Amino acid sequence: MIVDGAVVMMENSIHRLELGHGQEAPLESVRRAAYEVVRPMTFAVVIIIAVYLPILFLQGLEGRMFRPMATTVCAALFGSLLLALTMIPMLASFAFRGGAPLKLARGAEQHWMERLNRGYSRALSWCIDHRALTVATAAVILIAALASLFLIGTEFMPRLDEGSILVETRKLPGVSLTDSVEISKRIERRLRAFPEIADVVIKIGRPDFATEAMGINEGDTYLLLKPANTWKRFHTKAELITALDRELSQVPGIAYNFTQPMAMCIDETISGVKADLAVKLVGDDFPTLDTLGQHVLRSLSTIRGAADAQMEVTSSVAQLSVNIDRAALARYGLNVTDVEETVAAGGSGDLVSQVIDGQKRYTVALRVPDRYRTDPDAVRGILLRAPGGEEVALDQVAKIQVTRGPEKIEREEGQRRIVVMSNVRGRDLGSFVAEVRSKLEREITLPPGYFIEYGGSLKISSGPCSASRSSFPWWSV
Structure with a gap:
């Protein structure tokens, strides 16, 4: 794809040198050869570049992934076109200053190439003679190709085998x-x-x-x-x-x-x-x-x-629900914070002190037996101390039950x-x-x-x- 233009330019230059052998200067043959293919080469490269243009409109992740590739290909194609139109004719004029050797005979070409050329010439002549039918056939093929887009599956990119x-x-x-x-x-x-x-x-x-x-x-x-x-x-x-x-x-x-x-x-x-x-x-x-x-x-x-x-x-995650009875709390002179701290201490322990050993510090936590974290009846029996000195069981001031609820939201x-x-x-x-x-x-x-x-x-x-x-x-x- 990148070297196609250079190959076409060089091949046409050699073809013109063979045809004009002894009839025109080699430089003139190369110049005429370049004039003959400059337009079709330019259109061919522009069509290929047009294929990559939609990628430049992509946004987000897909744009970051594929836009550099499209930019690189378009730049390489444009550079190859400039090379084919300028450098290749100049090098051909130097390489064939004395002209190209004339072919020994037309029959020196391979037979399969002759048959291919004759078949192409007949097909081209028929298409030119039947312009309306040729254009109509191309239009039908184009419409069928566009209609097939609705039948083709869509995905972001082919699935890669990562091994x-x-x-x-x-x-x-x-x-x-x-x-x-x-x-x-x-x-x-x-x-x-x-x-x-x-x-x-x-x-x-x-x-x-x-x-x-x-x-x-x-x-x-x-x-x-x-x-x-x-x-x-x-x-x-x-x-x-x-x-x-x-x-x-x-x-x-x-x-x-x-x-x-x-x-x-x-x-x-x-x-x-x-x-x-x-x-x-x-x-x-x-x-x-x-x-x-x-x-x-x-x-x-x-x-x-x-x-x-x-x-x-x-x-459907098991939860221990503690619903506080505020009226019962008020009778004993307790508040919601007292219940909250008691339940938290029973579930995860409570920090009660700190030990200092030189530059090191260690926290001391008090934890109750495991049954206060796994057994609802044991949680109901946790005692709170009221301001008046009374010991009140947790289930006297709160309703404790096992419920089901979301683990996370x-x-x-x-x-x-x-x-x-x-x-x-x-x-x-x-x-x-x-x-x-x-x-x-x-x-x-x-x-x-x-x-x-x-x-x-x-x-x-x-x-x-x-x-x-x-x-x-x-x-x-």
Whole structure:
């Protein structure tokens, strides 16, 4: 593509030198050869540059990724055109100062080239003689090409094979660190049973520097794969992922998401969701959001191509609720702060002193037995000392009960939201999202004040598509 212009210029110069052998000066032959191809060469390069112009209109991440490439290609093509129009004719005039040797005979050319030239000449003559039919045929082909755009799937960029797989695991909220580690070990043993996997690395929770907001119920499992040509049972990574999904589904209470490390980072950077498609339900009441999320999940799971469909597990976490009876507090001369400090001391201990050893300082904390953190009856029996010296049990001034509630409340732009996510396998992202939108509009009725937003890889791919459509009238001309 870069050297095409130079090749055409040199070839036409040699052709003119052969035809004008002994009839015109070599310099004049080179000059005429350059005049003959300057216009078609210029148009050819401009057409190629026009192909890259829409990329210059991209914004956001896609613009930062691809705009330098388009700028580099356009600059290289423009430079190659200048080289072909100036430097190549000058070098040809020096190289062939004495002219080019005349061909021995027309038959010296290869026979296949002669047949090709004759066929091209006949086809060109026929097209010139039937101009109306030629133009009509070209118009039909152009219209068919434009119409096919509506049948072509859309994605941000082709999926790259990174040579590894990332399995995101989500356990039930409220799981202890010990149980989370044990479950991850069970997952690791099942994964290592696959001979196609070279190594397994598991990360649970957030790292030390808190670059990711992950709880201990969340984890990333990195699968380092052996070379594909050594696999015995599977031919593609998609087949391996299907087998892994089938194997891991036997571990109950865990949601899985299969992706790749770099793809996951891009998705999370753009929309905060590690999936191809994220359906974000935004509203005020969390139980209502949870109910709507379940409906969306059921509808999404039935669409062809949906894989790893799941909803953020943020509810049904056991909580110990302490509802204070203010009238009872007033009878004993206590206040809300007394109850708050007592419950906090029972749950996490209380700092009572500090030990100083030279330049070192150590805090001394008082902690009650573990039963005051795990047994509701023991919490009810915690004693408070009233100003009059009376000892009052906690359940005399508060109602204590075990309830279920959200582990965390996700917000986006100051509004509560819950996310239903899914990956896409076996079809393109654009048609999948279009079908999801259509089905949710038919089946989901949102209360006033609630709305749906779409994110994930869709958020990345929608930018290039809209930019290309808006710039099409300009670069197509």
